[in-house]
Amino acid sequence: DAGVIQSPRHEVTEMGQEVTLRCKPISGHNSLFWYRQTMMRGLELLIYFNNNVPIDDSGMPEDRFSAKMPNASFSTLKIQPSEPRDSAVYFCASTLYNEQFFGPGTRLTVL
Amino acid sequence: AQSVTQPDIHITVSEGASLELRCNYSYGATPYLFWYVQSPGQGLQLLLKYFSGDTLVQGIKGFEAEFKRSQSSFNLRKPSVHWSDAAEYFCAVGPGRGNEKLTFGTGTRLTIIP
Numbered sequence: 001d002a003g004v005i006q007s008p009r010h011e012v013t014e015m016g017q018e019v020t021l022r023c024k025p026i027s028g029h030n031s032l033f034w035y036r037q038t039m040m041r042g043l044e045l046l047i048y049f050n051n052n053v054p055i056d057d058s059g060m061p062e063d064r065f066s067a068k069m070p071n072a073s074f075s076t077l078k079i080q081p082s083e084p085r086d087s088a089v090y091f092c093a094s095t096l097y098n099e100q101f102f103g104p105g106t107r108l109t110v111l
Numbered sequence: 112a113q114s115v116t117q118p119d120i121h122i123t124v125s126e127g128a129s130l131e132l133r134c135n136y137s138y139g140a141t142p143y144l145f146w147y148v149q150s151p152g153q154g155l156q157l158l159l160k161y162f163s164g165d166t167l168v169q170g171i172k173g174f175e176a177e178f179k180r181s182q183s184s185f186n187l188r189k190p191s192v193h194w195s196d197a198a199e200y201f202c203a204v205g206p207g208r209g210n211e212k213l214t215f216g217t218g219t220r221l222t223i224i225p
Binding site for chain 1: 143147153154156160204205213215217
């Protein structure tokens, strides 16, 4: 099993540009979580899906952030327009029962 | 509301020494508790979990944790640390169902000195 796959692993962009982060969960897992990690705020849950349906997006910082899960094997997190304060490591995790399996993360730098 | 407190931001121990990382939780129902480890540049990996039964649970890499309901604690221990244990450790609490979110603590950074 390849585990949770995230791409890209690193992204450097300029303020105002659109950024799309991608996640492929483990096959058969029915829940998917997007997290953001920074030194200042630690690990924050942004949004999570059950069976491709968004359940709780209360952690999404503002309207510039959006997430989709068009099918069970793919999810995206989009930031438009990006700002320097969005710089962070973004993690995707999937779960079938109780254990959340995390991807390696995408390190986003917005200049 | 559920919450997790990890009172130690940073701990330094000598290689071969014992380790205990503290975790206190607040949860309205029977808690399901987890410890995750994050090595530099990596995602989080599950060390161990507690759902019910024996309050002392064993995990990977020689770690164990003890659930104490009366103290609302779930401390992580290891009898003898190795240099490779240097990482960030996160305690988390949740309802135990895979489709529900976990609440994570702020993490404890562990440094190992030779």
